[in-house]
Amino acid sequence: MAIQEKIKKPGTQVAEKYVEKVLEVVKQRNPHEPEFYQAVEEALKSLVPVLIKKPKYMEHGILERIVEPERMISFQVPWTDDQGMVQVNRGFRVQFNSAIGPYKGGLRFHPSVNSSIVKFLGFEQIFKNSLTGQPIGGGKGGSDFDPKGKSDQEIMRFVQSFMTELANHIGPDIDVPAGDIGVGPREIGYMFGQYKKLRGAYEAGVLTGKSPGFGGSLARTEATGYGTVYFVEEMLKTKGLSFDGKTVVVSGSGNVSLFAMEKAQHLGAKVVACSDSNGYIYDENGIDLDTVKRLKIERNERIKQYIDEYPSAYYFENCNNIWSIPCDIALPCATQNELDTEAASVLVGNGISAVGEGANMPSTLEAIEIFHNNDVLFAPAKAANAGGVAVSALEMAQNSGRLSWSFDEVDASLHKIMVNIHKNSVKAAEEHGYPGNLVIGANIAGFIRVADAMIMQGI
Numbered sequence: 001m002a003i004q005e006k007i008k009k010p011g012t013q014v015a016e017k018y019v020e021k022v023l024e025v026v027k028q029r030n031p032h033e034p035e036f037y038q039a040v041e042e043a044l045k046s047l048v049p050v051l052i053k054k055p056k057y058m059e060h061g062i063l064e065r066i067v068e069p070e071r072m073i074s075f076q077v078p079w080t081d082d083q084g085m086v087q088v089n090r091g092f093r094v095q096f097n098s099a100i101g102p103y104k105g106g107l108r109f110h111p112s113v114n115s116s117i118v119k120f121l122g123f124e125q126i127f128k129n130s131l132t133g134q135p136i137g138g139g140k141g142g143s144d145f146d147p148k149g150k151s152d153q154e155i156m157r158f159v160q161s162f163m164t165e166l167a168n169h170i171g172p173d174i175d176v177p178a179g180d181i182g183v184g185p186r187e188i189g190y191m192f193g194q195y196k197k198l199r200g201a202y203e204a205g206v207l208t209g210k211s212p213g214f215g216g217s218l219a220r221t222e223a224t225g226y227g228t229v230y231f232v233e234e235m236l237k238t239k240g241l242s243f244d245g246k247t248v249v250v251s252g253s254g255n256v257s258l259f260a261m262e263k264a265q266h267l268g269a270k271v272v273a274c275s276d277s278n279g280y281i282y283d284e285n286g287i288d289l290d291t292v293k294r295l296k297i298e299r300n301e302r303i304k305q306y307i308d309e310y311p312s313a314y315y316f317e318n319c320n321n322i323w324s325i326p327c328d329i330a331l332p333c334a335t336q337n338e339l340d341t342e343a344a345s346v347l348v349g350n351g352i353s354a355v356g357e358g359a360n361m362p363s364t365l366e367a368i369e370i371f372h373n374n375d376v377l378f379a380p381a382k383a384a385n386a387g388g389v390a391v392s393a394l395e396m397a398q399n400s401g402r403l404s405w406s407f408d409e410v411d412a413s414l415h416k417i418m419v420n421i422h423k424n425s426v427k428a429a430e431e432h433g434y435p436g437n438l439v440i441g442a443n444i445a446g447f448i449r450v451a452d453a454m455i456m457q458g459i
Contacts, residue, residue, distance in 0.1 A: 033116030049432035093141035103139030106180030127446030134393035172205035208392035217395035225259030227387015230418035232356035244268030252334035283313035333358030357381035383442035
């Protein structure tokens with residue numbers, strides 16, 4: 001049920017007017033940033049119940065402060081391609097909130113990256129990082145550089161140029177970037193090497209997502225996908241359900257998707273579809289994950305090649321239509337706003353039981369409303385996909401202690417963190433009058449920790 005439909009309580013009108021006032025300012029100040037506004041609107045409207053119970057957050061202007069980045073950095077990234085031509089891309093880093101720890105969030109290399117994308121991701125990161133219980137603030141960054149089709153040497157030259165500027169703004173106790181779309185171990189390795197040269201010191205904790213050979217954490221690659229499934233597993237338990245015997249559709253075929261598929265299969269699910277930016281495959285017998293891993297990780301092929309080895313499977317060109325496949329559980333793990341009202345309606349019509357967001361903001365606000373109105377269990381991204389940054393924080397801890405934990409140790413810690421995120425989200429939703437609404441619960445649980453820290457630290 002939407003907040004606006006609730007019976008008015010004392011203070012409700014005041015809280016709603018406060019939220020609308022802040023949203024209007026955000027829209028005026030950021031007129032060409034729809035993704036950022038969408039993220040802010042979704043979060044702030046869900047905070048009305050906590051503002052009613054704790055008006056001190058309004059008195060201290062917490063919303064006005066939390067929607068404004070503490071620092072926004074934009075810079076040029078010149079580099080030379082293999083033909084000797086100079087190319088120029090744009091680099092970004094938003095240092096959004098440091099109330100509970102150094103800025104923490106990934107770097108995305110993709111043509112779609114702009115200030116709106118970076119700010120929406122950074123804003124979401126504040127709440128997500130808070131939910132992990134780890135001492136990390138919210139940040140994000142990236143570039144409109146497209147690594148697809150580039151040689152290793154071109155990527156290295158671009159990354160070194162990117163880090164030459166970024167190094168001025170980061171550090172183990174200041175801002176700790178990681179990977180995201182288009183930024184994997186190769187890119188992180190080049191960044192770390194350039195940072196080391198510039199600093200003249202080995203500061204292992206400045207980046208996470210590193211190779212385990214030089215300070216990276218085992219289980220970091222698997223963390224976001226595993227964490228999403230761990231969270232959804234807890235959500236399913238509240239209705240006496242599980243992954244065992246369920247049909248699952250997963251969008252994407254990057255790390256998040258691959259390891260969400262892997263963990264879902266380990267829990268007894270049959271994953272029948274996944275996708276890339278060109279299209280999607282459907283295998284009614286269940287996707288062979290080893291084949292997909294070989295195609296996407298080892299050979300960097302398109303998902304279409306799967307049907308060459310499994311001719312009984314089907315390939316379809318439009319990746320957006322993947323949600324037309326009937327399933328019990330949907331895991332959108334590709335990109336923002338991939339799941340709209342049409343897709344949500346189709347999923348509901350096909351009898352969907354649960355949706356778990358593995359990507360950042362993959363469902364539109366209207367799609368989320370459809371799921372809630374039809375009693376579909378819904379796991380919001382800022383809670384469900386927090387596993388990646390949670391293990392990044394564990395990597396930071398290992399770097400600080402000069403330690404290296406085993407895969408099983410990290411995985412056990414990840415599982416515990418995801419169980420706690422679910423528990424805290426459920427508790428916050430119940431305490432504020434919205435039992436079962438994990439969107440509201442996650443936003444409130446993440447917000448309270450940051451807001452209280454902001455008040456204690458002064459303006």
